Amino acid sequence: MSEQSTILPWFDDVLSFMQDGPLARWAEVLPQQLNEILHEKEHGDQQRWLDSVLALPEITAVEADLNSHDIALKSSELSEQQSAAVDACLRGLIPWRKGPFRFFDTHIDTEWRSDWKWDRVAPHIAPLHGRVVLDVGCGSGYHMWRMLGAGAKRVIGVDPSRLFLMQFQAYKKYLQSAQGQANADLLPLKMEDVPPRLKAFDTVFSMGVLYHRKSPIDHLQELKDALRPGGELVLETLVIDGPLGEVLMPEDRYAMMRNVWFIPTPETLLLWCRRVGLKNARVVDLNQTSLDEQRATEWMRFNSLKDFLDPTDANKTAEGYPAPLRAVIIAEA
Numbered sequence: 001m002s003e004q005s006t007i008l009p010w011f012d013d014v015l016s017f018m019q020d021g022p023l024a025r026w027a028e029v030l031p032q033q034l035n036e037i038l039h040e041k042e043h044g045d046q047q048r049w050l051d052s053v054l055a056l057p058e059i060t061a062v063e064a065d066l067n068s069h070d071i072a073l074k075s076s077e078l079s080e081q082q083s084a085a086v087d088a089c090l091r092g093l094i095p096w097r098k099g100p101f102r103f104f105d106t107h108i109d110t111e112w113r114s115d116w117k118w119d120r121v122a123p124h125i126a127p128l129h130g131r132v133v134l135d136v137g138c139g140s141g142y143h144m145w146r147m148l149g150a151g152a153k154r155v156i157g158v159d160p161s162r163l164f165l166m167q168f169q170a171y172k173k174y175l176q177s178a179q180g181q182a183n184a185d186l187l188p189l190k191m192e193d194v195p196p197r198l199k200a201f202d203t204v205f206s207m208g209v210l211y212h213r214k215s216p217i218d219h220l221q222e223l224k225d226a227l228r229p230g231g232e233l234v235l236e237t238l239v240i241d242g243p244l245g246e247v248l249m250p251e252d253r254y255a256m257m258r259n260v261w262f263i264p265t266p267e268t269l270l271l272w273c274r275r276v277g278l279k280n281a282r283v284v285d286l287n288q289t290s291l292d293e294q295r296a297t298e299w300m301r302f303n304s305l306k307d308f309l310d311p312t313d314a315n316k317t318a319e320g321y322p323a324p325l326r327a328v329i330i331a332e333a
Helices: 003-018 024-040 046-054 080-091 114-124 142-149 162-179 216-226 266-275
Strands: 062-064 073-075 101-103 106-108 132-136 154-158 184-187 201-207 227-239 279-288 313-317 325-332
Touching: 003 024, 003 046, 003 184, 024 184, 046 080, 046 162, 062 162, 073 162, 080 101, 080 106, 101 162, 114 142, 114 227, 114 279, 114 325, 132 142, 142 154, 142 162, 142 184, 142 201, 162 184, 201 216, 216 227, 216 266, 227 266, 266 279, 266 325
Parallel strands: 132 154, 132 201, 154 184, 201 227
Antiparallel strands: 062 073, 101 106, 227 325, 279 325
């Protein structure tokens, strides 16, 4: 069976959902976008990752708890052989960066405690019940499942990583077994691939993306234009302490990351939001990332936050900049 015939059907359901209403314009171009990304742009590990997903065993009597911190999957009929097979397949998808997840007997202790971020964000957002949600830079989909658990009608995530797509599909396989459907879809695209001015989503999340964009103003405009009038933006990004108008632009790397461009103060970020027409922009949380929230684990063995900080001063990055401070901004279109 070809990769194309295996992967493209994963998106049939979301294409059907998009056919009517404000997402119809995206549905017209999405099949070609997916074909170009998945089958015309080669990735040496894609087949290996896909093989791991396809080798996941069928399991009956699956139950899922999307509101637990590790969005646990359970089954009363799991055999030892099935448990071992699940574990082996999931290890074929290492590294796991966002989570945690529990696939039956396998606990995936991811690099990031994404549940901590969710706990900081969730109390401040409009109720998600019945909402159509866009999650920009969704990673492997951990927060998408939490959004679905909070009652979202549909969650669409965009993230160009094909490894994240495979990790997402691994969880979706068993969630569909548990619930009969899973109204969340990860599209291996960038926000720039989303058609402009859709005005289609009730809530748009952008968490950990803004500082990777060469033009943060363009990104904010794209996010606003994806929202229906009155829809809510949930923005989480790096900031620095300081007055209105101050912005850090690293000389080269920031915390060993090459692709960091602009890190504003909270007041500057709020000004950017106002300038693109977002309303009632406010900071609802400030948090300095701790070594307990981001760290190397059995499931992500590469360097992590402690390796990116000054070894003599955890309040500074390895380059001497202020250590990662993250703000959550809420605003309306």
